[in-house]
Structure formats: structure tokens, C-alpha cells
Amino acid sequence: MLRNKKWIALWVLAVAFQACVKDHNPQPDPTENPAAFREVSSTKIGGEAAAEISAYDPASKRLFTVNNEAKALVDVLDLSALPKVIKIQSIDISALGGVANSVSVSDGKLAIALEATNKQANGSVIVMDTKTLTQLKQITVGALPDMVTFSPDGKYIVTANEGEPNATYTNDPAGSISIIDVTNNYSIRTLTFDSFAPLQAQLQTGGFRIFGPNASFAQDIEPEYVAISQDSKKAWVTLQENNGIAEVDLLGGAIIKLHPLGTVDVSLPENAIDPSNEDGKIVFATWPIKSLYLPDAISYFNVNNAGYLITANEGDAREYDAFVEQARISTLKLDPSKFPNAATLQKKEQLGRLYVTKTLGDTDQDGDYDELYTFGGRGFSIREAATGQLIYNSGKSMEEEVVKAGAYDDSRSDDKGVEPEGITVGMVNGKPIAFIALERADAVAIYDVSNPKAPQFLQLLRTGDAPEGILFVAPDKSPNGRSMLIVSSEGDGTVKVYQPDRL
Template sequence: MKNKNLLALTLLAAAFNSCTDHFPENPETPVVFKEVASIDLGETAASEISAYDPATARLFTVNNESAAKVDVLDLSAFPAITKLQSIDISKLGGVANSVAVSQGKLAIALEASNKQANGNLIVMNTATLTTIKQIAVGALPDMVTFSPDGKYIVTANEGEPNADYTADPEGSVSIIDVTDNYNVKTLTFGAFAGSYNQLALGGFRVYGPGASFAQDIEPEYVAISSDSKKAFVTLQENNGIAELDLTTGTILKLHPLGSKDISKMANAMDASDKDNKIALAAWPVKSFYLPDAIAPFSSNGSDYLITANEGDAREYAAFDEQKRVSTLSLDATVFPDAVTLKKPENLGRLRVTSTRGDIDNDGDFDVLYGFGGRGFSIFNASTGQLVFDSASSLEEEVIKAGIYDDDRSDDKGVEPEGVTIGMIGNKPVGFIALERVDAVAIYDLSNPSAPKFLQILKTGDAPEGVLYVAPDKSPNGKGLLVTSNEGDGTVKFYQI
């Protein structure tokens, strides 16, 4: 009897060990994320960007709906969440656009009351909430981040024009050296003006009315290398990425991002919100990537960058580059079926730029350029070369999940806006916030040339900020995903 029991136990153990697909080696292996907590900040169009301080177990969230402030959330008893006294910064200037945390310091990017004037960076103690330093930076600081070693704070100063385009400040990047009494160096892009013709061949765009090269550049988001030596800055409306050397405080290169060929079935998209169906198809269109967020990660000893290719256009009272295909004159040789293409159920509703595409300057369009990549891209950080683009696969997963919004088909689709990386089971995992379907797409990036789709996770309305807190820094010792949802003012928390 004893031998029979021993044999049975041996067989059971062997069967258990063979079920590796059901019993992951690491409990943090991504199987499925689920919502574990949520808080409503009480206001619409709030909750934009969040940053977490592990020392105090506090989450800091930008909230500008009623006044310029940063909400402070206590996660020390997580999943219970306590809202503490907000940080009122309304007397310091305009509104806060971004926050970042490192080594007990909170950095707040604050635009001026006059958005075209220089903004400020406020550095505070995360525990006492007292101000450590206020530093002048460029116009409209839109994003702030710390280098991994905490030595540098970098702001992307977008420098947007005013509504009538009579004032257009130069876009810039400010590098603050924390170890040198917060000494600041603000860099502009005028030195690259002579390279524009070559950059334009690669899809780089400079096109604001009356704007110089330096004025037209609009830095959006910053990623910093793991060794804290380089920064990579998306220039969204310009369709490029700037590479900076933080140690010397110089701009090294501008990388044009080209365009996505929608005539290839691999890049198929739904171009109409009036066709009464969701159907991806190839169309005679090229689309500029125009990335918003960017994040760094490493895999197998190499460094990479991932971008969320949102696709923002310039849209002002005095200048709106967007036109629907139905309103354009199309070259008859290139588009012999123009009448059919311009129907609302085909390409007629699609928004394209009016600033490029008339190659022979005869008044009609020879190429149609749309906005956004409707997915994400991965680049080699050392060479700038494209390693992977999600083509139509991300939107295919959204369609499978039953949450695709056909009303956005004519206008950038799912609109990927935010992106962050979490290390889970020693693998880099990407979280891409999809603004127009209220969801986060999750991918295993351990093979950067062939990411593996893991999950579509529903969020609050219009997720803008997406943050991953590693288990060793999380308030409950488990990896924590946080989304800041601009549309409904919620902050949501997810764990495996």
C-alpha cells in the first residue's frame, strides 16, 4: 500500500511539473491584470499624469479642472486610498502639466499664465511638501522626468503658439543638474535649420505659418537612457525624435520618422466613421507617426525606445492643417478613382494634412498624408533604426475585444497616447494607453522585433498617464499599474 501511494505521489508531481503553461515559474508573469482599486478625483477632464513616491507611499496626480493643483493620494494602506491635502500651485503661474518623483523629490512642470512665456519647474519635498527650488525653464513645459540616477531633471518645453499664431515661442528642452544647485541649461533647435531639406526627405515637418525652424519645433515627451547619459525627446507635430547628451548639455541628432504606408494590407485601417461598419482596409494614404509618449527599455543587452504614435495635428483659430479628403482636389493621374475615393464611406471623411502632398505645386494633391500611426513603434536606441511597428495589429486586438470606437476611424483611430515599461518576471512589458477606446494594451517586449500581445485592459475615460510601480516599491509588494484618466477624473489601479 505504501509503495502504491508513493507511486501515485510521484505521478502527481510529474504531472504538476509538466503544466508549465498553467503554473508560471514567476508569480509576476503576466497572465491577467485586474482592477483592484479606484478613486474619483471628483472632476471631469482631470487626473492627467501621476508619479509615485515609494518612500512616503504617496501618488501625486495633476488635476487642473477647477484650479492649478496636484492631488496627493496616500497608498500606505493600499488598496485603501486616502486623499490628502492637495498642493495648490495656482499662485505660481498657469496650470501644472506633468509630475515626476525621484529620491524624495517631486518635480512639477508649470506653464506660465501666458502660455507663450517661459514656464517654471517646481521641486518639492515629497514628505513635507515644502518647496526646495523653483527654476525657470522654456515656454510651456509639457512633460518632466528625472534621470534614473536622480542627477538630472529634464523638461520638454512645447512652445506652442497662441490661437491667432501671432506669438510662437521657440520649442526647447531644459536640463537641470540637481547636484549643481539645480543649474539649468535650456536648449533650442535653431542650429539644425540648415539640415531641414534633408530632414524633410525623411518625413520631418516644419510648417507653422511664419515660424522659424526653432519656433516650429514642439518637444512633447522625454525618455532617458538607463545610464542617465542620454535623453530622447519626441517632437510630435514635427514627426521626429531628438537625441540629447545630458552630460554635455547638447542636442546630438534629429531623427525623422517617415510615414506609414496604408496602401499595404499589413498597415490597413478603417478610414471612415460613416460606413456603418468596422473594417480595416488598405488605402492610398501615407500617415505620419507623430508620437506622443516615449519610454526606454533594455532586452538581451541592447537598449530600445518605444513610442505611442498618437498623431496630433496643429489646430488653431488662425491655422488648422486638417482637411477632409472629400474637400481636396486630387491628381487625376495618381487617383483615377478620385470620385469613388472621396465618398464618405471610403476616404472622404479621413482627415489629412493640407501642408504636404502637392509634390509638383500645381494645386492638387499627389500624396495624402494622414495623422498618427494608430499603434506603437520600437527603435534601437543606439542607431535610431526602426526595429518593429505594430502595423494594424494593435487595432485588430482592440476590435477583437469589442471596444473599437468607429466614430474615431476618420481621426487617428484608437489614438495611442501614453506608454510605460514594467519589468515583470525579468521581461520588459509595455503598457500603451489608448485614449479613444479607454483601455491599455499590454505587450511582452522581451523580443523587441516581435512583441507578444498579452491583454487589453479597460480603464477610465481617456487614459493619458500610465505608470508601472515595481513590486519592491509598491505599497503592497506586488507590481502595480496606475492609469490617470483625463476624461472622467479617475485614477485606477491594477495588479496581476
């Protein structure tokens, strides 16, 4: 009898020990519902510009969020007791340069993209230890590093160096892409686009744009965002203002191809838009115009061993003291043979309020516009990573979902609509799920992209004001063993965490 009691006691201790281990090492939940994400935590770290881009370290369970409200900071938040979030401290990097633009984490290292105090000078990447917060390295990259990311294997740090001109357009640095080899003492190779200049005419035929005043081909290129393949061999970088994507060989350290993105035909029913913010209603209709994709964020995902690229087609216009490319259609002279009903189209209730570029459309160079090109796709697109071929464009469908949810801001109808800015793809229950941050709708749209040619809308989440940073954390890296969607909103300085319901 005593022996049995001893065995029972040992069994109870073993069960208790396993429960303790499980509590401290939560296992991934295999039954999550990707159509039912809910907000579990909201943290306000400041006001406008206080929460831009975030990166998560699974080892320390810390979140690092760019905060430029007053000066260049990276706020450190402890997520180990989620839903409770505790701000630990701020990393002050203002003495090292200008504005912090982006962060990324890999294997206990935090990379921070920091532009120079003089925005047209070369910026840098600061590498820090995620636990001790000590600086490991500062590496000089190209001008205005706007986005930084580690490759999945942690070997490379890649930056998109936008190279914006100054206000007078008298100093326009070359746009570039920097590849830092972490395993080789942070050796760096910064790539520019000079070698593609002979292809300018061919690229422009496909919708690529080179149009800055007195800018060379390399100066006019403005890299924006980076996505990297799962095998860490290739990167794709959006060239937003240029309406293109650069394909990069990380192993060879070279830009191997530029992909022009073409335009969206708004005269087709599936691409209908609401172009007026002064008609007192939301109506999607077709119009005799085209729209430039001009993508901001890009993400890579894999389905059945095939790679795909998904882009948030935000749209962007160059606006400087010396050069403003956009104008309302009501202010332009339209070719009467191409627009016989110009007087009607230019009314504010129709196309008059819509912004278009002045750099395209006068095809016969006679001083009036034969075609009209507006900014942004107002949705997302999916392309084959191997070829760059477009296989899906959301057209009007995503904005229609925003209208159904009562989140559409009609005051932005004349200016890029919901303005998709951030995008990422995460695996939920073995399915690739896309999350698209909509800056002007204060929301995130969620889609199942298991069939990249026919994504399925799942849910619209309300966020803080102007969501910019969007980050997915897989269950095995999360503090509680459940998927996390982390949204940083620059308009109101909030960081929100969402998790899916269990099925």
C-alpha cells in the same frame, strides 16, 4: 525541560518578529503573471481634466496626480493601505503660474511642470519635498513645459518645452529642452534647435516636418515627451508635430541628433485602417495614402544590454484660429492622374471622412494633391536607441485586438483611430512588458517586448475615460510587494490601480 520551553518561546518570538517585518516590508513576488493584470482600486478625484499625469514616491507611498479641473493642483493620494486609497490633500500651485502639465518623483523630491499664465512665456519646474510638501525650488525653463522627468540616478530633471504659438500665430516661442542639474544647486541649461536649421531640407526628405506659418526652424519645433536611458547619460524627446525624435547628451548638455520618423504606408496589408466613421461597420482595408507617426509618449527599455525606444504614435494636427492644417479628403482636389478613382475614394463610406494634412501632398505645386498624408500610426513602434532605426511597427494588429475586445470606437475611425497616447515599459518576472494607453478606446494594451522585433500581445485592460497618464511601479517599490500599473484618465477624473495575478 524548562530550558527547552525557553528555546521554544524564543523561537516563536523570532518567527512572529520575522512575520511582522515581512508585513511591513513586503518582498517582491517573483511569480507574477504579466498577462493577467486586474483592477484592484479606483479613485475618482474629480471630473474632466482632474486626473492627467501621476508620479509615485516609494518612500512615503504617496501618489501625486495632476488635477487641472478648476485650477492648477496636484492631488496627494496615500497608497500605503492599498487597495484602500486615501486622498490626503491638494497642492495648490495656481499662484505660481498657469496649468500643471506633468509630475515626476525621485529620492523624496517631487518635480512639477508648470506652464506660465501667458502660455507663450517661459514656464517653470516646481520642486517639493514629498513628505513635508514644502517647496524646495522654482526653476525657470522654456515655454510650455509639457513633460517633466527625473533621470534614473536622480541627478537630472529634464523637461520637454513645447513652445506652442498663440491662437493668431503671432507669437510662436522656440521649442526647447531644459536640463536641470539637481546635484549642482539646480543649475539649468535650456537647449533650442537653431543649429539644426541648415539641415532642414535633409530632415524633411526623411519625413521631418517644418510647416508653421512664418515660423523659423527653432520656433516650429514642439518637444512633447522625454525618455532617459538607464545609465542617465542620454535622453530622447519626441517632437510630435514635427514627426521626429531629438537625441540629447545629458552629460554634455547638448542636442546631438534629430531623427526623422518617415511614414506608414497604408497601402500595405499589415498597415490597413478603417478610415470612415459613417460606413456603419469596422473594416480594415488598404488605401493609397500614407500616415505620419507623430508620436506622443516615449519610453526606453533594455534587452540583452541593448537599448530600445518605444513610442505611442498618437498623431496630432495643428489647429489654431489663424492656421488649421487638417481637412477631410472629401473637401480636397485630387490629381486625376494619381487618383483616377477620386470620385469613389472621396465618398464618406471610403476615404471621404478621413482627416489629412493640407501641408503635404501637392508635390508638383499645381494646386491639387498628388499624395495624401493622414495623422498618427494608430499603434506603437520600437526603434533601436543607438541608431534610431525602426525595427517594429504594430500596424493594424493592435487595433484588431481592440476590436476583438469590443472596445473599438468607430466614431473615431476618421480621426486617428484608437489614438495611442501614453506608454511605459516595466519589468515583470524579469521580462520587459509594455503598457500602451489608448485614449479613444478607454483601454491599456499590454505586450511582452522581450523580443523587440516581435512583441507579443498579452491583454487589454479597460480604464477610465481617456487614459493619459500611465505609470508602472516595480514590486520592490510597491506598498504590498506586487507590481502596480497606475492609470490616470483625464476624461472622467479617475485613478485606477492594476496588479497582476500570481502564477
